[in-house]
Amino acid sequence: xxxxxxxxxxxxxxxxxxxxTDDVIAQRGMLDHGVQFIQKPxxxxxxxxxxxxxxxxxxxxxxxxxxxxxxxxxxxxxxSHITRPQDFPGKSxxxxxxxxxxxxxxxxxxxxxxxxGLDLFKIRVVPYDSKYTAFIKGEADVTPAFSxxxxxxxxxxxxxxxxxxxxxxxxxxYSDALVxxxxxxxxxxxxxxxxxxxxxxGWQDAVQDYEGAVAITLEYARLKDPQLQxxxxxxxxxxxxxxxxHVGWMRADAWQGMYDIVYGQKILSAPLEVNRAYxxxxxxxxxxxxxx
Amino acid sequence: xKLAPKLTLLFLMIAITPLVIVGVGNYENSKxxxxxxxxxHLISTSILKEAVLNRWIEDGKKxxxxxxxxxxxxxxxxxxxxxxxxxxxxxxxxxxxxxxDRLAPLVKAGVFREIFILRPGDGQVLxxxxxxxxxxxxxxxxYFVEGKKDTYIQNVTYSQSLEQTVMTxxxxxxxxxxxxxxxxxxxxxxxxxxxxxxQGRGHNQTEDTYLVNKFNFFVTEPRFGKNFAxxxxxxxEGVNAALRGIDGTGFYLDYRGVPVIGAYRWLPxxxxxxxxxxxxxxxxxxxxxxxxxxxxxxxxxxxAAAGMAFLSARTVTxxxxxxxEGTKEIGRGNLDHQVGTSAGxxxxxxxxxxxxxxxxxxxxxxxxxxxxxxxxxxxxxxxxPPRGVLPFQQAxxxxxxxxxxRAGHGVFG
Numbered sequence: 001x002x003x004x005x006x007x008x009x010x011x012x013x014x015x016x017x018x019x020x021t022d023d024v025i026a027q028r029g030m031l032d033h034g035v036q037f038i039q040k041p042x043x044x045x046x047x048x049x050x051x052x053x054x055x056x057x058x059x060x061x062x063x064x065x066x067x068x069x070x071x072x073x074x075x076x077x078x079x080s081h082i083t084r085p086q087d088f089p090g091k092s093x094x095x096x097x098x099x100x101x102x103x104x105x106x107x108x109x110x111x112x113x114x115x116x117g118l119d120l121f122k123i124r125v126v127p128y129d130s131k132y133t134a135f136i137k138g139e140a141d142v143t144p145a146f147s148x149x150x151x152x153x154x155x156x157x158x159x160x161x162x163x164x165x166x167x168x169x170x171x172x173x174y175s176d177a178l179v180x181x182x183x184x185x186x187x188x189x190x191x192x193x194x195x196x197x198x199x200x201x202g203w204q205d206a207v208q209d210y211e212g213a214v215a216i217t218l219e220y221a222r223l224k225d226p227q228l229q230x231x232x233x234x235x236x237x238x239x240x241x242x243x244x245x246h247v248g249w250m251r252a253d254a255w256q257g258m259y260d261i262v263y264g265q266k267i268l269s270a271p272l273e274v275n276r277a278y279x280x281x282x283x284x285x286x287x288x289x290x291x292x
Numbered sequence: 293x294k295l296a297p298k299l300t301l302l303f304l305m306i307a308i309t310p311l312v313i314v315g316v317g318n319y320e321n322s323k324x325x326x327x328x329x330x331x332x333h334l335i336s337t338s339i340l341k342e343a344v345l346n347r348w349i350e351d352g353k354k355x356x357x358x359x360x361x362x363x364x365x366x367x368x369x370x371x372x373x374x375x376x377x378x379x380x381x382x383x384x385x386x387x388x389x390x391x392x393d394r395l396a397p398l399v400k401a402g403v404f405r406e407i408f409i410l411r412p413g414d415g416q417v418l419x420x421x422x423x424x425x426x427x428x429x430x431x432x433x434x435y436f437v438e439g440k441k442d443t444y445i446q447n448v449t450y451s452q453s454l455e456q457t458v459m460t461x462x463x464x465x466x467x468x469x470x471x472x473x474x475x476x477x478x479x480x481x482x483x484x485x486x487x488x489x490x491q492g493r494g495h496n497q498t499e500d501t502y503l504v505n506k507f508n509f510f511v512t513e514p515r516f517g518k519n520f521a522x523x524x525x526x527x528x529e530g531v532n533a534a535l536r537g538i539d540g541t542g543f544y545l546d547y548r549g550v551p552v553i554g555a556y557r558w559l560p561x562x563x564x565x566x567x568x569x570x571x572x573x574x575x576x577x578x579x580x581x582x583x584x585x586x587x588x589x590x591x592x593x594x595x596a597a598a599g600m601a602f603l604s605a606r607t608v609t610x611x612x613x614x615x616x617e618g619t620k621e622i623g624r625g626n627l628d629h630q631v632g633t634s635a636g637x638x639x640x641x642x643x644x645x646x647x648x649x650x651x652x653x654x655x656x657x658x659x660x661x662x663x664x665x666x667x668x669x670x671x672x673x674x675x676x677p678p679r680g681v682l683p684f685q686q687a688x689x690x691x692x693x694x695x696x697x698r699a700g701h702g703v704f705g
Contacts, residue, residue: 069452084427115429147452162424165453170414170429208508208525234523243449243457243505243522257432 041184042195047174047255047277048107048262054277055268059182062278064196064248066203067175067239069167071146072108075135078160082141085112085169089122091141094134096125105144111171111261148235152228172257174250175239177278185279193285200248200286207241210234246287250280295612296605303601308594315586323579327553330575331541334499334555337492338568341501342559344488345566352403352480353443353461359407360465360476364394369465370473387419395421398478405481409465410436412472428453430477435462439475447563448482448503448511450522457482457511457522482521486512498552498571503564504531511564516548530556534565543572611639615646627654 076082206213408420415431438444439462500515529544618631632647
């Protein structure tokens, strides 16, 4: 795939994949002769961060949605009679604390509360525990988790769970989006298309042959457990390929919905034109102009 | 090369050549017939499956429309929706009645796995046969957006909350003035869809019918795969052609990499490819069997023909060989040796002619021998003139025995 995309993809995969700074790249001699360095032209960000950043003046635009559905799910023990967000008041929900994942959980909980008209003060928010100890011990009634991580971990413990998906209650978010700067989009449109094409091709290949993708993942994964990695991949792929649109595709109504939620939570510094936070022109180039 | 192998080979060729020609012709003809029959079978199966699929969906659609048109929904449902209060016992009773008496029978009928009613304003699930789905919001689902306007069928997608593939039909519920009261939705049981695809395989071990969506993903489980639906893609020649909108048949490798005969159809309304395939090894098994039968028969006939040819050749070569040996014996001076047979064929005649010739020769030889003996008796030197000639110059006084001989034989000198 890198060969298909040319030198820029070689550079970008290192940049995006590793998060190396410019100096590290230069020191390590990652720049081949004749390859012009482009300063971190892509990032992977949550769509709400793109909206928030855009509202603060950051020149960012999403060019594709990798996870077309949010992986965030709220979990309760089966039989606890907590089967919907309306059951949260009076219960403890482990979505407090710091960190990227916690921010996602908190954001979705607040969106749910707002959407369903619940009283946040009646929900006892306790710190999120990535090992789910409190939840397993029954000290926390509800815990948020990512479907291909925490949910998988708890199911592998043999726990019977009730799943509460924010998307079932009108909270529709793309998860990771590929993001580029306005300048890159304006000045590097051909390499951007090339990069996006191979990036999506990689995902398509993973979707089409997830066992092969697992084999590749195992070469780099910290946890070299084929069963676990297969389960992760199986949990992840429905978020990438939903059966509705092409891999990576973005819909205007989805972005508008995300904007409405974010704006409703008064997180944005200022209102913005939502269609400036994303562009589907590269997706159209990749997929030949088709919407699906 | 001797005559026997030549004749054997000749007879063998004569016996085998027409057999091979007829066998190969028959094989090719039968192969064409069986391939044509298989293709026709696959095409009719796929047409049948498409019809069953459409009927299944249409039945579901009609059931929902009929339900939405019932006076109960047209006349009473507006009040129930307005009085939606989960703490009100009357409401709970009405809710239970709708689920048990109105919706559940359709689920029990087997077409739907869930029927639910959406509030038109925000897409909230007001009532569902699956109570765990109630109070969820479906406002962004195409079946809700389109189902408010008219009956709408949303093709197969993956439901995150149900953790499985779903296909949903939605139809508006309106009062007698045409005002939208709710959207009635039914999730088709895709397990049933897989069963439809599985029906009618008969005794075929490899015949398989499955559906593939426009992104090359399996929608129903193929015969030789498990958990393939919306998890595995398929890029066979048949699927790729169907995705280009082409209906047809072909010989190609299927999703397992096995050579198959396939019939493929594009179902534009469903945005699905309908693929019906059968392994070439099974479809062509009668031909292969026939091929082996032809080869076996040819081989058996060849062996029999070779044997018969050999025997036939021997009927020619044996008398000839006996003749040859006879001539050798006669050549060695045994004129008593007889080679004649009673056979009425030309070789028999030849052998008898040989015997006659030998007899004649023997007669001549006996005369000569007698003459020679006589000469010996008469004391002729070996330098005497040739036998049977008494030179006059040798006339003279005769031995008494000679005289007697001469008298006996009328020889006078």
